[in-house]
Amino acid sequence: MTAAPKILILRFSSFGDVTQTLSVPTRLAEGFGKGAEIHWAVRTDLADLLHNHPHIHRIWALERREGSRGLWKLIAELRRQKFTHVYDAHTSLRSRLICWSLCPLLNPRALTTWPRILRKSQKRWKRFLLFKLRKDTYEKPRSGQRDLLEPLVQWGLAKTLPAPPQIFPGPAEFEVVDQELKKIGMTGDFVTLCPSAAFELKRWPLEHWRRLIELLPDEKFVLMGGLHDKFVGDLVQVDPNRVFNFAGRLKLMESAAMIARARLTVSNDTGLLHVAEQLGKPALALMGPAPFGFPSRPSTKILEIDLACRPCSKHGQGPCVNPKFHRCMVDIEPRAVAALVQSWKGAP
Secondary structure (H helix, E strand, O other): OOOOOEEEEEOOOOHHHHHHHOHHHHHHHHHHOOOOEEEEEEEHHHHHHHOOOOOOOEEEEEOHHHHHHHHHHHHHHHHOOOOOEEEEOOOOHHHHHHHHHOOHHHOOOOOOOOOEEEEOOOOHHHHHHHHHHOOOOOOOOOOHHHHHHHHHHHHOOOOOOOOOOOOOOOHHHHHHHHHHHHHOOOOOOOEEEEOOOOOHHHOOOHHHHHHHHHHOOOOOEEEOOOOOOHHHHHHHHHOOOOEEEOOOOOOHHHHHHHHHHOOEEEEEOOHHHHHHHHHOOOEEEEOOOOOOOOOOOOOEEEEOOOOOOOOOOOOOOOOOOOOOOOHHHHOOOHHHHHHHHHHOOOOO
């Protein structure tokens, strides 16, 4: 009798990439059957995103503060697992080292067969054409999740997205969020705003966020972000009675629970946007200079400006080359976003 597949996913970071990769375990489980055992190696600070996922059987957390010592400790543990399949969804030096270490020639305890190793292509030639020659050969429409699922076709699996939800905040997270909402007297529906992003060029201008709040006097807003996003708090001054700052106050899965409670999320190109779509919640995505990680579900509406200079960089780090600085984000008008907030509910 053939042993059930034992599959390892390698995706250590970042917040947005890990969140988008959460569709992979479901697709693997559907393709390999209920007997498949799925493991995931992830960075410790992002491991909570994987909790409660029905198709992840074990999480291997890598503590980055331990450096190479922590990596070799993880490798030693993974080598004892005898994986039949490995999907390297990170394609970094670290993930490649793990793949090499799982091969029998380097692992005396695994003398049977090599694991089937699949690696997400970085498509460097396509990147060269895009950024150096301004020739875009990527599949349209852009989709970060489709790019992560595409390699699974080699294992006979579909690259279509599994239905949401694919992120699963638990009762404890919802209880924390409900208590926090009760403290601020939040009744009725509200909109979550995510004004931050890893790079400033990916951020919709702060004055646009202010104007959006002003244009929607009947809406209540919850501001989301990380511990270091202090600037987000400036938006509370627009109207402290209906704008509430939770940036840096919630853990990752508590943030997911907050977005799940919201009617709609308006977000820059950042991890919280992908949380909304993995929950299947309506979202408006303000997309600017970066070409990768585009939202993938019909529950998300993309707002973008068609410019010859877009995309300008891999992660949106710039520099901006448009004569009108930051035009790709500046020209997304608050009035247009406000109209969508009022009317667009997203796909069921």
